[in-house]
Amino acid sequence: MSTVVETDVLIVGSGPAGASAALALSTYGVPNIVVTRYASLADTPRAHITNQRTMEVLRDLGVEQDVIAQATPQHLMGNTTFCTSLAGEELGRVRSWGNDPLAQAEHELASPTRMCDMPQHLMEPVLVNAAVARGTRLRFETEYLSHTQDADGVTATVRDRLRGDTYEIRAQYLIGADGGRSKVATDAGLPMGGQMGVAGSINIVFEADLTRYTAHRPSTLYWVLAPGATVGGIGAGLVRCVRPWTEWLIVWGYDVAAGAPDLTTEYAESVVRKLVGDDDIPVTVKSSSAWTVNEMYAESYANGRVFCAGDAVHRHPPSNGLGSNTSIQDAYNLAWKLKLVLDGTAHPRLLDSYTAERAPIGRQIVTRANQSIRETAPIFEALDGLSPQTPEQLWANIAARKDTTEAAGKQRAELREAIAFKAYEFNAHGVDLNQRYRSGAIVPDGTPDPGFARDPELHHQPSSRPGARLPHAWITSGSRTLSTLDTVGRGRFTLLTGIGGEDWVRAAGAQEVEIATVVIGPGQEYEDPYGDWSRLSEISDAGALLVRPDGFVAFRHASAAPDAGELLTDALRSILGRA
Numbered sequence: 001m002s003t004v005v006e007t008d009v010l011i012v013g014s015g016p017a018g019a020s021a022a023l024a025l026s027t028y029g030v031p032n033i034v035v036t037r038y039a040s041l042a043d044t045p046r047a048h049i050t051n052q053r054t055m056e057v058l059r060d061l062g063v064e065q066d067v068i069a070q071a072t073p074q075h076l077m078g079n080t081t082f083c084t085s086l087a088g089e090e091l092g093r094v095r096s097w098g099n100d101p102l103a104q105a106e107h108e109l110a111s112p113t114r115m116c117d118m119p120q121h122l123m124e125p126v127l128v129n130a131a132v133a134r135g136t137r138l139r140f141e142t143e144y145l146s147h148t149q150d151a152d153g154v155t156a157t158v159r160d161r162l163r164g165d166t167y168e169i170r171a172q173y174l175i176g177a178d179g180g181r182s183k184v185a186t187d188a189g190l191p192m193g194g195q196m197g198v199a200g201s202i203n204i205v206f207e208a209d210l211t212r213y214t215a216h217r218p219s220t221l222y223w224v225l226a227p228g229a230t231v232g233g234i235g236a237g238l239v240r241c242v243r244p245w246t247e248w249l250i251v252w253g254y255d256v257a258a259g260a261p262d263l264t265t266e267y268a269e270s271v272v273r274k275l276v277g278d279d280d281i282p283v284t285v286k287s288s289s290a291w292t293v294n295e296m297y298a299e300s301y302a303n304g305r306v307f308c309a310g311d312a313v314h315r316h317p318p319s320n321g322l323g324s325n326t327s328i329q330d331a332y333n334l335a336w337k338l339k340l341v342l343d344g345t346a347h348p349r350l351l352d353s354y355t356a357e358r359a360p361i362g363r364q365i366v367t368r369a370n371q372s373i374r375e376t377a378p379i380f381e382a383l384d385g386l387s388p389q390t391p392e393q394l395w396a397n398i399a400a401r402k403d404t405t406e407a408a409g410k411q412r413a414e415l416r417e418a419i420a421f422k423a424y425e426f427n428a429h430g431v432d433l434n435q436r437y438r439s440g441a442i443v444p445d446g447t448p449d450p451g452f453a454r455d456p457e458l459h460h461q462p463s464s465r466p467g468a469r470l471p472h473a474w475i476t477s478g479s480r481t482l483s484t485l486d487t488v489g490r491g492r493f494t495l496l497t498g499i500g501g502e503d504w505v506r507a508a509g510a511q512e513v514e515i516a517t518v519v520i521g522p523g524q525e526y527e528d529p530y531g532d533w534s535r536l537s538e539i540s541d542a543g544a545l546l547v548r549p550d551g552f553v554a555f556r557h558a559s560a561a562p563d564a565g566e567l568l569t570d571a572l573r574s575i576l577g578r579a
């Protein structure tokens with residue numbers, strides 16, 4: 001044991017959660033160290049769907065364009081296809097990920113950003129490079145072993161895997177972003193609910209030019225209903241596009257009770273052949289790995305000075321593409337709170353809001369992702385393809401839908417309905433954007449919860465009620481058009497008001513904590529030429545919204561207030577845990 005290294009925040013893990021925590025903290029000027037067990041960042045594509053909320057986070061952290069430059073764009077993601085193999089019969093499609101014309105409009109109305117497909121092995125370098133450029137100290141091949149905490153900080157013991165020796169890192173706070181087998185979460189004793197190892201899955205990464213089977217129905221996901229496709233796995237066989245149309249990842253199930261098959265190249269190639277369905281196409285298998293479907297979430301994300309984020313606290317299958325999105329959003333929620341506590345602006349009580357706000361989201365997405373697997377079964381049921389049978393029986397059932405009989409018509413209708421129902425996996429815009437927080441870092445304004453006018457999993461419903469994300473509206477500043485979301489963030493609070501809101505502006509300037517002010521209205525710094533903001537803001541011109549650094553509304557007052565200073569001071573005291 002030698003020197004003790006010191007920092008403000010020690011982050012274990014350089015995956016989406018750890019890398020974005022480091023990026024946000026370094027952006028806010030908080031010293032941090034990342035240790036990561038392996039010699040490199042993710043070397044396989046893993047998570048990929050990147051939703052609008054995550055893109056908003058990345059926009060605020062200044063890396064949105066770096067992601068767009070490498071990602072597959074939204075319009076190439078959207079023909080989720082169900083088939084017997086890529087070369088085989090097609091059973092139907094779902095217009096996905098906001099590519100249905102109505103969904104497209106909802107996406108455009110909801111956010112200044114677009115979702116995209118950014119494989120994890122490309123995403124992590126973007127996050128990590130920016131974090132390191134802004135001050136993060138990153139240590140590869142450094143394994144977290146244990147930690148102790150006391151009233152003033154956390155001491156972690158880590159092993160340098162290159163040299164084999166251990167040393168200690170002393171930090172004010174420790175973030176466990178060490179993935180689905182989190183040792184930090186275990187050591188911190190975080191209470192977990194649910195179950196690990198629900199089903200077995202295999203990922204096979206391969207190269208093959210599949211242009212002829214995919215370019216005419218561009219998609220991120222091609223689902224294959226073949227014999228064996230209901231054993232384990234994530235609902236059916238999956239051919240996922242990594243780079244159009246030459247790099248791919250197959251997900252195929254195995255019986256978890258029997259254990260993972262021997263992942264030889266021959267085995268991997270046989271699965272690829274089955275799902276592609278064309279033996280003449282040259283295929284190069286790059287890697288294969290086994291993993292399990294989990295349905296587990298932590299009830300608490302923190303113990304004292306130790307906070308966990310990402311898969312460490314929510315473990316679920318890739319369905320709905322929520323893994324790295326939720327991980328990045330956890331980190332973004334935590335980072336500004338740590339910054340304000342570390343610089344003395346907030347009481348450590350503010351950190352309690354991390355579990356209060358993110359644990360319900362973690363539980364929701366674990367449940368949704370697993371439910372999405374189960375919701376694939378009706379597609380097989382429509383084809384009478386769930387019960388044990390020979391491949392010939394399955395093909396005969398699939399062929400039967402082309403008959404002229406009444407039964408065949410019923411089968412076609414059931415199949416259409418079962419495929420369309422998969423919108424809950426591929427078009428769950430509400431799951432992506434309807435997060436509403438309740439915690440000590442939100443000041444209720446006494447208005448009743450408006451609930452949701454439409455299905456809250458499928459449709460986004462903007463709201464400025466405290467706890468909701470600030471609604472997006474295009475506004476202007478001189479010749480520049482920008483989103484209301486572009487006026488907030490960058491690690492500070494923002495107060496939005498309009499004509500007649502001078503008392504609010506004065507009150508914001510008089511607070512100890514930095515508050516940017518945004519006045520929207522004719523002749524002001526920001527104008528609302530389309531009237532969108534005034535329709536969405538749910539306050540009068542002279543009212544005010546106080547928005548947190550993470551873009552969530554913390555306080556709302558619908559009208560002018562002669563006692564604005566007092567109201568704002570009280571609100572901030574409560575938000576910052578100083579009440």
Ligand code: FDA
Nearest residue numbers: 013014015016017037046047143144178179310311318323
């Ligand atoms: P992640 O697991 O990404 O990162 C953990 C980090 O902690 C790593 O940097 C690791 O080195 C580090 N670490 C762990 N223990 C440590 C220790 N003791 N000391 C130091 N460092 C330590 N999702 C999806 O949506 N679609 C998909 O197809 C897939 N496929 C997939 C395949 C495989 C093989 C895996 C492992 C995961 C997936 N996922 C996925 C899940 C997705 O990758 C996951 O949700 C996110 O990566 C979670 O990000 P985190 O940062 O929380 O953990």
